[in-house]
Amino acid sequence: MKKSLYILIGTAILSFWLQSCSPDDPPAPEEGPTQLSLEIPDNWPKPNLLAENQLTVEGVALGRKLFYDKMLSGNGTQACADCHNQGAGFTDVQKKFSTGSEGLVGTRNAMPLFNLNWSHGYFWDGRQPTLESLIQEPMEAHNEMNLEIETAVTRLQDDPEYPALFQKAFPGQGITTTTLRFAIAQFLRTIISGGDTKWDQYFAANRLNPEKLMTAQEARGYLAFISEEKGDCFHCHNPLSPLLNNTSDREFANNGLDAQPDSGRIKATGNPNDLGKFKTPSLRNLSFTGPYMHDGRFETLDQVLEHYNSGFKYSATIDAVLIKHADKDNNYAPIPRLTQQDKDDIIAFLKLLDDETMLTNPKWSKP
Ligand code: HEC
Ligand code: HEC
Numbered sequence: 001m002k003k004s005l006y007i008l009i010g011t012a013i014l015s016f017w018l019q020s021c022s023p024d025d026p027p028a029p030e031e032g033p034t035q036l037s038l039e040i041p042d043n044w045p046k047p048n049l050l051a052e053n054q055l056t057v058e059g060v061a062l063g064r065k066l067f068y069d070k071m072l073s074g075n076g077t078q079a080c081a082d083c084h085n086q087g088a089g090f091t092d093v094q095k096k097f098s099t100g101s102e103g104l105v106g107t108r109n110a111m112p113l114f115n116l117n118w119s120h121g122y123f124w125d126g127r128q129p130t131l132e133s134l135i136q137e138p139m140e141a142h143n144e145m146n147l148e149i150e151t152a153v154t155r156l157q158d159d160p161e162y163p164a165l166f167q168k169a170f171p172g173q174g175i176t177t178t179t180l181r182f183a184i185a186q187f188l189r190t191i192i193s194g195g196d197t198k199w200d201q202y203f204a205a206n207r208l209n210p211e212k213l214m215t216a217q218e219a220r221g222y223l224a225f226i227s228e229e230k231g232d233c234f235h236c237h238n239p240l241s242p243l244l245n246n247t248s249d250r251e252f253a254n255n256g257l258d259a260q261p262d263s264g265r266i267k268a269t270g271n272p273n274d275l276g277k278f279k280t281p282s283l284r285n286l287s288f289t290g291p292y293m294h295d296g297r298f299e300t301l302d303q304v305l306e307h308y309n310s311g312f313k314y315s316a317t318i319d320a321v322l323i324k325h326a327d328k329d330n331n332y333a334p335i336p337r338l339t340q341q342d343k344d345d346i347i348a349f350l351k352l353l354d355d356e357t358m359l360t361n362p363k364w365s366k367p
Pocket of ligand 2: 234250252277282293321
């Protein structure tokens with residue numbers, strides 16, 4: 001009886017003491033990282049995030065530092081940012097193919113990195129399902145950074161700064177191949193471009209007829225882009241999505257670059273119908289991201305337009321949209337449909353999608 005009374009009084013005193021001192025307590029030293037919510041422009045579709053890799057302020061800051069760190073290449077001479085340069089829309093500056101840290105040249109054009117949360121497959125052939133899974137490839141490729149990811153982990157563990165930064169971002173998990181990949185992916189996921197370009201302003205103000213707000217030339221270009229008789233671009237590049245990315249049924253397509261395609265998405269799926277199909281890229285920021293296509297074969301947008309006009313080549317998997325503009329009786333040779341004026345107009349429209357602020361936004365620059 002007496003004993004239980006003591007316990008009761010003791011508990012009351014303890015709880016009073018806990019209550020009275022808690023408001024002034026400093027925060028516990030091991031508080032978790034701070035959740036970060038993405039700034040997504042109004043009316044954009046939902047991003048594809050990875051539930052296991054919730055974005056945090058600390059994780060993104062760590063990923064940013066890693067993205068710019070040459071320590072992640074075998075010989076310490078190359079960072080992700082060397083091929084994905086902010087000033088060039090996070091692509092390689094005017095290079096057809098990039099050179100890796102050991103001087104070996106690659107076989108694909110470096111892709112711009114923005115709005116990656118809205119893709120369903122990464123790399124030109126979509127062989128990687130998530131950003132988190134992708135990172136090991138460029139790090140380890142001999143013609144890229146040439147560093148085994150396990151070696152990268154050991155290097156980071158031995159570094160004077162990184163262990164504390166990983167502890168803040170991923171408390172109790174340490175530096176592992178997973179936390180390394182997750183941190184970089186978190187940073188990539190924050191690079192979002194658009195919302196305030198001229199195109200976005202016109203589209204937000206008049207979704208049905210954005211051309212009413214454009215100059216005469218831009219409006220002609222937009223109408224040619226969405227006309228089946230002229231550009232006929234919209235079946236693959238979706239002007240109804242504010243992202244101006246691919247249409248959902250043609251996220252990967254064969255746009256007639258080669259008469260005998262020998263790769264493309266077939267490498268990822270093994271499906272013969274995917275031969276010569278590549279990821280349909282975003283048409284945002286084209287002024288900064290040339291040269292164009294998976295092999296960087298076109299230096300100018302005029303060359304790109306001429307390809308769709310008179311240059312595309314027939315192959316078994318070429319998209320039906322292009323076949324419409326080919327002459328069946330003449331081995332599917334293209335039937336040109338665009339004048340020089342049409343091409344110039346379409347290019348004037350595409351330039352409405354340039355977002356100069358992305359190139360200098362301090363959130364994504366070298367920390
Ligand atoms: C030597 C140049 C080079 C380096 C260094 C490099 N990349 Fe790349 N990146 C490329 C090329 C080339 C491609 C296209 C590869 C392909 O399709 O096979 C690419 C594609 C990508 C993509 C796919 C984008 C999309 O829309 O599908 C992402 C993401 C990416 N890189 C992130 C990174 C990260 C993160 C690092 C650092 C760990 C890195 N890259 C280092 C050249 C490079
Ligand atoms: C059949 C689908 C399809 C049609 C129609 C189409 N495109 Fe494409 N576009 C693609 C694909 C797929 C790629 C990437 C191909 C590759 O690199 O192998 C691409 C690439 C591009 C690129 C290069 C972007 C970069 O970052 O390298 C531009 C610019 C472009 N298209 C503009 C247009 C315009 C303008 C039209 C209309 C005249 C058009 N496209 C019609 C599917 C299409």
